[in-house]
Amino acid sequence: MLKERGNIRYIRKSKDAIDWIHSWKSTLLLLLEDVPFHLRQLIASISIDGTSATTIIIDSTTGEPLWRPFLYNESCSDALPKVKSIAPENHTVCAGSSTLCKLVSWWNVYDPNKDSAALLHQADWLLWLLHGNLGVTDYNNALKVGYDPELDSYPPWLLSQPYSKLLPSVKAPGSPIGFLKEDVRTQYGFPKDCVVCTGTTDSIAAFLAARAIQPGKAVTSLGSTLAIKLLSTSRIEDARYGVYSHRLDDKWLVGGASNTGGAVLRQIFTDEQLQNLSEQINPMKTSPLDYYPLPTVGERFPMADPKMAPRLHPRPESDVEYLHGILESIARIEAKAYGLLKDLGATQVEEVFTAGGGAKNVKWTKIRKRVLGLPVSRAIQTEAAYGAALLALKGAQQCVQ
Ligand code: ADP
Secondary structure: OOOOHHHHHOOOOOOOOOOHHHHHHHHHHHHHHHOOHHHHOOOOEEOOEEOOOOEEEEEOOOOOEOOOOEOOOOOOHHHHHHHHHHOOOOOOOOOOOOHHHHHHHHHHHOOOOHHHEEEEEHHHHHHHHHHOOOOEEEOOHHHHHOOEOOOOEOOHHHHOOHHHHHOOEEEOOOOEEEEOOHHHHHHHOOOOOOEEEOOEEHHHHHHHHOOOOOOOEEEEEEOOOEEEEEEEOOOOOEHHHOEEEEEEOOEEEEEEEEOOOHHHHHHHOOHHHHHHHHHOOOOOOOOOOOOEOOOOOOEOOOOOEOOOOOEOOOOOOOHHHHHHHHHHHHHHHHHHHHHHHHHOOOOOOOEEEEEOHHHHOHHHHHHHHHHHOOOEEEOOOOOHHHHHHHHHHHHHHHHHO
């Protein structure tokens, strides 16, 4: 069983007007209620994926939040100088939106009850409602608070800080934490041995959903932006391109995101036009048009250049040719992105699965196959919720071993 991203995300209206904690909790309970009666006794395990860096400071005895949650995209740049002074250069915590910046920002302004405070991520807190053991997270969610997944511990520079006592203990994603709390179990009719397992972040859960489980398999997300994730035997970190790695058992999930993608397409064409024009493209023909499609100025990966201007001219008379040129240019950026990961030392990409709104475009897939020189197909499952269910399965399998 799993978290339904859409339900939780789109309740949002404005950051401060919403009672996030209440809406997340009630959505979780509604989802439990949604499980058909005849299936409830068959639920062996539960896991949840949550938005990375969405942070909740709670009372460590009651689990009740001491502060409104810090949302994933909130920047606590007031804490940046302090965080930069303790963390290694270019560490992933050195961004205003990192979990560690949120913790330090809270620590610096909030006085009472510090002794009984604890930090949880969104997924951890929701899972706690189900298992009741406070202070557990997974190493994917913990990355942005500074956890070192290679050492499998918090680093000394973090442990020496007074607020390190707020940090949760860390397990691998999909590890059993405990049985479903009795009150929840009896209220909804789940079995006695239903186990609750650690989760992961939304984007990792979406990768897991595609079941790209061997090194060299990758997922390109063609949503508003172009994001790539490659399963690699080596860990790559390069803050210059925003490339960092999440641990996945004994492998690494190396990722980066370009500002190109569907947002530019939407600035020029409607989704209906995209579909109709694409049908007329001959994907075997190389387009002579060389663009760098960006929605606004600035690119981060595979070239970091905050001043890079969008290049979408010359525009031919034919819209089919124009779209062909744009799709092919985005495919070249994708190829360059995988090339960069290889140059940085990642496992060479062998096969690409596609997720996001652009995945349904068959002609684009053919263009990308030609430009990447690789097998490219649409991922069968792309919902993060499916990835969380696979983690729950992993946890259930550990219980029967
Ligand atoms: P996100 O979740 O990042 O907002 P989605 O995965 O929902 O994005 O995908 C939406 C994007 O898909 C839009 O930016 C749109 O331009 C693009 N898109 C929609 N239809 C097509 C199509 N037929 N071909 C290519 N791209 C498309």
